[in-house]
Amino acid sequence: MTAASPRPDVAGFFDAATNTISYIVADPATGTAAIVDPVLDFSQRDGRTSTAGADRLLAEIEARGLHLAYVVETHAHADHLTAAHYIHERTGAPIVIGRHIGDVQRIFAPLFAADDVTPDGSVFSRLVDEGDTLPLGDLTIGVIHTPGHTPACVTYTIGDAAFVGDTLFQPDYGTARADFPGGDAATLYRSIRKIFALPADTRIFTCHDYPTHDRSEPEWESTVAQQRAANVHVHDGVSEANFVAMRSARDKGLAAPQLILPSLQVNIRAGALPPVEADGRRYLRIPLNTI
Template identity: 70%
Template sequence: MNAHVQGFFDPTTFTVSYVVHDPATKNAAIIDPVLDFTPRNGRTSTQSADAVLSYVDEHDLKLDWLLETHAHADHLSAAHYLHEKTGAPIVIGAHITDVQQVFGALFEADDMKPDGGDFGRLVREGESLPLGNLGISVMHTPGHTPACVTYLIGDAAFVGDTLFMPDYGTARADFPGGDAATLYRSIRKILALPLQTRVFVGHDYLPAGRNEYRWETTVAEQRAGNIHAHDGISEAEFVAMRTARDKTLEAPLLILPSLQVNIRAGAMPPASPGGHVYFKLPVNAI
């Protein structure tokens, strides 16, 4: 039996979070949950995360895991909030320590555990986690960041930002530790999965010519039609395209607050002596 997948789209950050569960046992995982954040006034909200939790409760699911595909640079993770509400452990790729090393130093995050200890479990290529009768297999798919992983659950692959819908293409590779050639190889690894594999992407940006957001595709559709990485595109061609395109992209709007939270597994920086929580804004540093 294949996994049941429910997507939750956040129009503010164009992020898709997922609840995936085994229909036979109702064991479930939440993937890439969003903590709402308004940069104009520095306010957070758990509306998006609570909608996901409501779905879990309404369907009487047993939440086993909170899965992060990588340390996101475009939205704050709600993993810490959900962990406090449910007790489910937070899972991320073991190479999160590479990301923590860079951004922990940038933000002087001395409270952060540099060994990834803020997360409940670090996973590597080939590891498996239980999920009812299905299980979760881990593929290390770096390139966008060094810590990116793809989670395989039944016939479904949750690829984070490595791939987008075929008419939008692929992730940027210009973040620290990112690399276009590595990204190409990770994409080919994903596209070597069976053609009927369902592929669930981490964002959709509604490219020209399409009037509704989508986040589910297949390996066959990606291989036939991904505008950046369809079959026949060489590594050299991809690297040249990706490098040129990345030079035109601005930093994500929420990169600075997002990374300060996400390297801490979704937790806020520690409060000041006066009881306030602050994000740091490094000037001329990125």
Template identity: 60%
Template sequence: MRQPLIEAFFDEPTNTISYLVADPATGEAAVIDPVLDFDLASGEADTRSAGRIVEQAANKGWRIAMVLETHAHADHLSAAPFIKARTGAWIGIGEYIRDVQKIFRPVFAMDDLATDGSDFDRLFADGEQFPLGGLTVEVMHVPGHTPADVAYRIGDAVFVGDTLFMPDYGTARADFPGGDARSLYRSIRRVLSLPGDTRLFLCHDYKAPGRDEYRWETTVAEQRKASVHVHDGITEDEFVAMREARDATLSVPKLLLPSIQVNVRAGRFPAAEANGVSYLRIPVRPKADA
């Protein structure tokens, strides 16, 4: 079986890994989870990180045909529109993005947001397959972190998004609106039912205590043997209890408010005002009485 060529791009400010994945025979390529450089303090957005991906594809002689999002990220903004504008690529995500849009539309009073997923060019169903050159991409719906999470299986590689981290770090949180620890466990077990030598490519790494370098590639066998959260023998109830207790201690991602508003629109900012500036919203609620 022909395997994909994979280039990883690590964004340290958000601890995010984006991937450039290509069919070696045709040079057709996909970008998975591209990051827009965004400075929260100044409100400045830049495309230098995504530009490096586009430049690398050009250097390799690869043609970027698609941008694949694993979910609507809460910790970084998507650079999918930039890549689409530069390459003509289409943008795809799991079909349950509609549910995420319906959850967050009222939270941010996004009256301009359609909740039918139409900001994206393609919406994928579980089990759907489509070509990447001569390779086949299979979509796996893996809800839990959010209702819309998908993984992309290409040859012996699976791009799992936030569902799993390195074995020494664990698993994704499940406390965002629409998240569910029980669903997350079942999604993880589905991924870990694949052959043991299946390579798993992660969307984030935070360097577990005692580890000096970032890592983002593991295998099904390594996860089943050594995952600190979900190795073989951990029951669903044990996982849910651990996950819910851990999530209760986690802080809100720094870029959550801008990320959600942009990413549910496929990386699109709200229309600019007359001054040429786009504006995002910050919900402010009175604190409940103690």
């Protein structure tokens, strides 16, 4: 990617309940679009789901006359439920995720006694590996495997834009935690260096933002140059050993995400809710005294 790289249209949609940013990425020449990391609204208080956030994305697609080609997931999220399955059912757009999602399914399906989950990623429409490409109109979606936060994390490059999931946050907030099962701080550092090897003007789009004491409004766009210069955890000059020491110490003080248990058992199913039980209801399972 250079100054002449294609520039997709990128629209971010902030979900305040989970601090998640979902994206519509479109090729301006053909109107072909992808949705990145959509959110299924979930109320932990009463166990109710809603598709309001996903419907907002679909309404925007329709209003702009776009053709939805893919729903792409950067990883299996532990802090929000994905609306990928709902959007797939509504539109037929295939759900894309990194091939190593099978590793995540093998880790977490037993936690929820999710016997319906086959740990090979087959519930998703398309599994992608490092170096794979997908057409997006006249643009191309590239895939970089960026594990460390989870084994299945991928970064998608589209023209001059890179969608990094949780691997990086805004420069003033830092980087993803690496203490989930299958996570690893050294691996995360190396993944970040792969992202930092992209051209300096590459636009970086993150999956979450948590405003700091210096700003009250969420942000989700930076550049490789800004990240390399100012990321508080991993700017240029921070060694792997120093990063691992910082990340490991920081992770020890972090609580589990509020929605980790509801999220993971839905997200390893590509956003489908658990199967209907004998009484006609669906249930989320909460293992006690386990994590």
